[in-house]
C-alpha cells in the first residue's frame with residue numbers, strides 16, 4: 085500500500101540549537117522548555133531528548149506532565165496555568181509537579197488540601213495583560229496567604245514570583261514592556277523568591293536586562309524555530325533553525341484555460357486575457373492536515389503574491405481555496421514539475437530549500453505558533469537529526 089505522500093519532519097539538531105540559543109540569550113538564568121500543546125504540535129516524546137538539558141519543562145496539562153515523567157524526566161515540571169480543580173493537587177504530589185497560583189480559588193484549594201508533601205508554587209501577577217494573576221496591589225496579600233499554608237511554606241525553595249508580558253513581541257523596544265516591568269517590581273517589593281518573566285519574545289529582545297531575564301526564562305516558540313515577532317525580525321535573524329517541515333507531493337496537474345477558475349467557490353480565476361493556460365499542481369495537503377483553510381488565494385496586501393509554497397524547492401504560491409485534502413499551486417515558476425514533485429508547505433525541502441513557517445503564517449494572517457500546533461494527527465511524522 086502506497087501511503088499518502090504527506091509527511092512532517094521534526095529536526096532534532098535544530099531543536100537542540102534553538103535551546104542553546106535560549107541559553108545564550110539568557111546566560112545564567114535557568115530555562116523552562118515550554119512544551120505545552122504537545123510541544124507546539126511537535127510531540128513531547130519527539131522533542132524530549134533534544135530538550136532534556138533544559139532546567140525544567142513548562143506546560144499546562146497534568147497528562148502531559150505524566151508523559152514527561154514516563155520518559156524519565158526527574159527534574160522540575162511547571163503547570164503554567166496551575167491546577168484546574170482541587171483534585172489536581174494530589175496529582176501534583178504524585179507527579180512532583182510545581183504549579184502556578186493565579187487566583188484566590190487556587191489558594192483556597194491549597195488551604196483545604198491534606199498534603200502528603202510540600203508544594204512549590206509560582207505566584208502569578210497580572211501586571212497588565214489582564215489574563216491570569218493577582219493585580220500588583222493584591223499581590224503581597226496573596227503571597228502572605230500562600231505562605232501561611234504549611235505545605236507551601238515547607239518547600240525549601242519557597243514561593244516563586246512570575247508574570248507574563250502582553251507586548252514583548254511587538255515593536256517599541258523596552259517601552260513596550262516598561263509599564264508591566266514597573267508594575268511587577270512595585271508589586272513584589274520586599275518579597276523573596278525566584279522570579280520568572282520572559283517568554284520567547286522577551287528572551288530574544290530583552291534578556292540583556294537582568295530584571296527581565298530574572299531567574300527563569302520561559303521560551304516556547306523560539307525553541308521550535310519560529311520567531312515570536314513573525315517575520316520582523318524573522319527566525320533567521322534571531323539565529324533560530326526550523327524544527328518542523330511539512331512536505332508532500334503533487335498528485336495531479338491541470339492546465340487551466342484563460343477565463344477558467346480553480347477549486348471550491350471558484351475563488352481564483354485565470355484571467356481571460358492570459359495568453360496561455362495556467363499550469364497548476366494539486367498537492368496532497370489540506371485543512372484536515374492542519375493547513376489553514378483561510379489561506380487567501382491572492383493576497384492583495386502581498387502584491388498579489390499569494391501564500392508561498394515550494395515545489396521542487398522553487399518558490400511559488402497557492403491558488404484557489406484550500407480544501408480538506410488538497411491544495412492547488414501555481415507551477416509557472418517550475419515548468420519541469422509534475423506528478424510526484426515535492427511540495428514544501430513550510431520548513432525545509434529535501435534539497436534544503438527553506439520556506440519559513442512565519443512567512444506562510446503571515447500570508448495567512450496568523451502566526452507560526454498556530455500552524456505548528458495545528459498539525460493534524462493524521463499526518464505521519466518522522467524525527468530526523470538532519
Ligand SMILES: *Cc1c(COP(=O)(O)O)cnc(C)c1O
Pocket residue numbers: 118120164248282283284285302303304305306312
Ligand atoms: C506559552 C507560554 C510561554 C511561552 O511563550 P512563547 O511566546 O511561545 O515563548 C511562556 N510563559 C507562559 C506563561 C506561557 O503560557
